[in-house]
């Protein structure tokens with residue numbers, strides 16, 4: 001747990017130096033926030049939202065590594081398994097570890113499939129057309145949340161004990177997607193002026 005909290009502090013340091021404490025993060029900042037980008041990328045790798053992609057069918061016979069895939073075969077790509085492949089991501093493939101994208105050791109290993117370094121958005125011509133939009137939205141959302149809020153595991157007010165988190169191994173599958181189990185946490189402003197800066201930003205947005 002302490003280790004996880006320490007990881008959360010890293011983007012705060014990054015945000016402190018790039019954004020500071022007088023304005024909110026903006027889209028133009030994202031290129032200068034590698035750790036925030038790494039967190040979002042790792043979320044898509046660690047728990048791929050669509051773990052076996054979308055079904056596709058072969059329009060003609062294919063030979064793949066000596067095996068025939070007959071025309072009409074319905075195929076599912078096991079993105080989940082690919083993302084847990086230790087040959088690609090190393091012995092900690094099952095762990096949530098944004099650092100893997102920072103030190104670049106595994107960043108381009110999957111480039112034969114695509115340039116993301118993971119297969120979370122699928123493959124080839126039918127690759128998710130919303131992938132770029134999704135990442136752009138998640139990057140700025142993550143930057144704003146981490147800039148504004150210190151998030152910690154919730155403590156039971158009566159006992160002071162940490163409220164247990166649901167195990168990520170139990171994330172339910174809903175149709176073709178997986179999603180987190182709701183959990184409790186504590187969110188406090190990272191610094192005193194957070195609320196005022198957000199209010200001012202909202203006002204300036206509505207004036208434009």
Ligand code: HEM
Pocket residue numbers: 044048049050053054055119120121122123124125126127128129130131133134135
């Ligand atoms: C983190 C967010 C998202 C993830 C992980 C994701 C993942 C995927 C995956 C794995 C596929 C199947 C690709 C394949 O068959 O190879 C897919 C398809 C698709 N996605 Fe996404 N997606 C996300 C967000 C979005 C958004 C924001 C949009 C729309 C704005 C979108 C629109 C679509 C569409 C239309 C398809 C079907 C493409 C086709 O079959 O030609 N997705 N997505």
